[in-house]
Amino acid sequence: MQISHVLPLLCSIALAATTAHAKLNVVASTPDLGALASAIGSNHIELTVLAKPTEDPHFVDAKPSFKVKLMRADVLIEGGADLETGWIPPLVDDSRNNKIQSGQPGRVIAAEGISLLEIPATLDRSKGDIHAAGNPHFMSDPANGRIVAAHICEVFCKLDAGSAGFYKANLKTFTDLLDAKMKEWKATMTPLQGSSVVSYHDSWPYFAKEFGLKMDLFLEPKPGIPPTPAHLAQVIAEMKEKKIRVIIVQAYQNRKIAETVAGHTGAAALDFPLFPGYNQSYIDWIDSLVKSLSSTLNK
Amino acid sequence: MQFRCVSCFGGAVQRRGIIQDLRIMKRFCISVILVCWTAMVVQAGDTNQNSQIEALQAQIKQMRENFEKVQNEQRQQIEALTKKLDELAKTMPSSTNAPPLVAGRTNAPVDTKKLEEELAAELGQGAGTNVSAAGTNIVAGTNAVTSAPTNAVATKSWTPTQPITLMRAGSAYMNISFDALLDAGWSTASDPSSQLELGDHDPIKRGFSMRNAEVALDGAVDPYFKGFANLVFKLDKDNETSTELEETYFQTADLPGSFQIKGGQFNANFGRINTQHPHTWAFADAPLVSTRMFGPDGLRSVGAQVSWLAPTPFFTELSLGVLDGQGETGFGFRNPGDPDALGVNRIHGRATYDRNMEGPQDLVYVPRVSSSFDITDTQTILVGTSGAFGPNETGEHSRTEIYGADFFWKWKPANASEGFPFVSWQTEAMYQRYGAAADPTMTDYGLSGLPAENLRDYGFYSQVSWGFRPRWVAGLRGEYVNGNNSEYDAYDVYRGERNRVAPMLTWYPTEFSKIRLQYNCDHGEYFSVEHSVWIQMEFLLGAHGAHKY
Numbered sequence: 001m002q003i004s005h006v007l008p009l010l011c012s013i014a015l016a017a018t019t020a021h022a023k024l025n026v027v028a029s030t031p032d033l034g035a036l037a038s039a040i041g042s043n044h045i046e047l048t049v050l051a052k053p054t055e056d057p058h059f060v061d062a063k064p065s066f067k068v069k070l071m072r073a074d075v076l077i078e079g080g081a082d083l084e085t086g087w088i089p090p091l092v093d094d095s096r097n098n099k100i101q102s103g104q105p106g107r108v109i110a111a112e113g114i115s116l117l118e119i120p121a122t123l124d125r126s127k128g129d130i131h132a133a134g135n136p137h138f139m140s141d142p143a144n145g146r147i148v149a150a151h152i153c154e155v156f157c158k159l160d161a162g163s164a165g166f167y168k169a170n171l172k173t174f175t176d177l178l179d180a181k182m183k184e185w186k187a188t189m190t191p192l193q194g195s196s197v198v199s200y201h202d203s204w205p206y207f208a209k210e211f212g213l214k215m216d217l218f219l220e221p222k223p224g225i226p227p228t229p230a231h232l233a234q235v236i237a238e239m240k241e242k243k244i245r246v247i248i249v250q251a252y253q254n255r256k257i258a259e260t261v262a263g264h265t266g267a268a269a270l271d272f273p274l275f276p277g278y279n280q281s282y283i284d285w286i287d288s289l290v291k292s293l294s295s296t297l298n299k
Numbered sequence: 300m301q302f303r304c305v306s307c308f309g310g311a312v313q314r315r316g317i318i319q320d321l322r323i324m325k326r327f328c329i330s331v332i333l334v335c336w337t338a339m340v341v342q343a344g345d346t347n348q349n350s351q352i353e354a355l356q357a358q359i360k361q362m363r364e365n366f367e368k369v370q371n372e373q374r375q376q377i378e379a380l381t382k383k384l385d386e387l388a389k390t391m392p393s394s395t396n397a398p399p400l401v402a403g404r405t406n407a408p409v410d411t412k413k414l415e416e417e418l419a420a421e422l423g424q425g426a427g428t429n430v431s432a433a434g435t436n437i438v439a440g441t442n443a444v445t446s447a448p449t450n451a452v453a454t455k456s457w458t459p460t461q462p463i464t465l466m467r468a469g470s471a472y473m474n475i476s477f478d479a480l481l482d483a484g485w486s487t488a489s490d491p492s493s494q495l496e497l498g499d500h501d502p503i504k505r506g507f508s509m510r511n512a513e514v515a516l517d518g519a520v521d522p523y524f525k526g527f528a529n530l531v532f533k534l535d536k537d538n539e540t541s542t543e544l545e546e547t548y549f550q551t552a553d554l555p556g557s558f559q560i561k562g563g564q565f566n567a568n569f570g571r572i573n574t575q576h577p578h579t580w581a582f583a584d585a586p587l588v589s590t591r592m593f594g595p596d597g598l599r600s601v602g603a604q605v606s607w608l609a610p611t612p613f614f615t616e617l618s619l620g621v622l623d624g625q626g627e628t629g630f631g632f633r634n635p636g637d638p639d640a641l642g643v644n645r646i647h648g649r650a651t652y653d654r655n656m657e658g659p660q661d662l663v664y665v666p667r668v669s670s671s672f673d674i675t676d677t678q679t680i681l682v683g684t685s686g687a688f689g690p691n692e693t694g695e696h697s698r699t700e701i702y703g704a705d706f707f708w709k710w711k712p713a714n715a716s717e718g719f720p721f722v723s724w725q726t727e728a729m730y731q732r733y734g735a736a737a738d739p740t741m742t743d744y745g746l747s748g749l750p751a752e753n754l755r756d757y758g759f760y761s762q763v764s765w766g767f768r769p770r771w772v773a774g775l776r777g778e779y780v781n782g783n784n785s786e787y788d789a790y791d792v793y794r795g796e797r798n799r800v801a802p803m804l805t806w807y808p809t810e811f812s813k814i815r816l817q818y819n820c821d822h823g824e825y826f827s828v829e830h831s832v833w834i835q836m837e838f839l840l841g842a843h844g845a846h847k848y
Binding site: 059067129251 | 412415421519522525550553554557558611614616669671672673676679681709711713715716717809810811844847
């Protein structure tokens, strides 16, 4: 083969290599963050979500297969605020991947930039399993979703400058749609402001604050302590007194207990997923929450 | 003359005149046009400017109107909200600081008692007197964190009476935790530690034992290393405290090529249970194979380990540890053994002598290969094989080889609540060839010395844990160990045939405490049968790093 043939071939290969770039490998700890990453990154990223939509995010097993996923990741998006403290740290420690270590640009802590609610004044486990940094379930407030989406876009643009325009365009589409839907949601929820909702565990203060709901009655007597008949009797009494009509339950919580309490009070036990389902977008998830809750409260 | 002037003039006009006339007229017209045009332009400019000014004025007027309108709207909103706040303040009960639960408690106690019983029956729970009693004590006294969000949201200005936070999880340089295990129980053997319970952290006597009070520290040293330390305190039979630097090691955070290096004092990466700390075990005592091959403390020594994560789509890890292997924690290796009645250190009956480190062959090498597969969405398996190779101190060229195979399977459904329900099954098998040198000095028990021989031991344990409801785990473990025959076996607790069956039940009030009940049925070639019942209690304070899978 003559040099005159090889050289242009090599040059074109080299050119192709420099212009073509591998997709950004993104790992998200929970499906809500995954949904945002997908909205921003779309088909320019390879996305893996570690926790299942139906899983309790505090108790995900740190399986060895996750270490392999993290070994290849360019970006790790986690909620932070100690939500994943039971399983992400040993995975990252053993991932042999510098890009996702603490402080690196590829390590995205979604809680940074969010005003957290319910930061405890003292750390005392006699009050139950409290989150020291504040309540970590902040993604249920679409205003926070907006902030996290922008944060994710910033990181993607920084690490994959070639697709920065694409990511920014997706962010704009997402934000425009979110803003439009926010008006709709506000319109739906404003007449229901001040309504009380009973929840199994205190995972919805952000949603409650955004839409003006009262969520201060829980089936758990203390965070992380399972419901006891004595406590449930009190809850039932209070629900009757205040005419609370809905109990929200997540997939991994004991529905039977919620249904029992609902039966005694004439309330409805409503499935209220903590995360978007497989292939469900962030906006569709919030939309389904607003719709299901408003239709239950309006009955 | 006059005529001439006139005619001159006239003539001039007449002849050059027409042309000149035209020129002059042309010039005149042009200038007139120019002037008119300029005037028009200026005038137009004027009117333009005027209309511009008018337009601007109209805009300003419009903006002022808009602003005033917005101001009015905001004023109205503020008034409405203030009114609403006032109304709410009026309708709030007088005891605004008490959590809603306390307010509820004052209603009809008789009805709630009946309702409690109904609920208990419906939900199939016990009356739960212990937990509800605890619940009432705590509710009455303190502001539960679950009280209305408005309490916590407002950021208060600091006052001297506020507690000072010395440390909070997620924002400390290291995790510090203290974990204590307390054992209580009974055994048909009067001294369980002499033969039955050979692990260093197992219950050692009838009644109470405390064999594992552990301070665990871990954290990021810097961007390059993570550090771990485990300091264990034990109380012996005479309630004397002994301290153990169980593990102290660093681990690299980032090396090229998927490698990781660990160095310090650590549990060798052999099998599964050798690297697990006693407070994470599913049972209250160490398996028979572990103590037989690795002695009371597990295979643990000062050394270094390099591990590599293979670029396979499934998890595959190769690791090689190089350890010092001296002392009781290098049990089958450079372990001098225990002193006999005459003060001579012996192991398996042979007198030992201190082998100096002559070369790399005197270190202990621990290779391991392990793989993990997520066979379904809800099931994971982990398989591995390990080895340990090194010298032992019964003879100048004596060597020991230990081989192990391990298997772990776990099922957990997609909607597990707090990790329950789950089923896990862990099995480990080991085989050891201990090259024991001859020792003519062993003349106890009517023996006339011991020959050079290969002491071959093998065994396994298999345990199933079933988390059948949140915070409850039931388990069953079966174990068997045996080996070839040697003359000294009857006097060696680490030889001979043994088997053990142990059912257990553990309750975890929260993830920070546990209470376990376990029954051991031990059979042994040299002690027939013994029964033991153990209760183990664990509590954890502080921030403890998450455990490996």
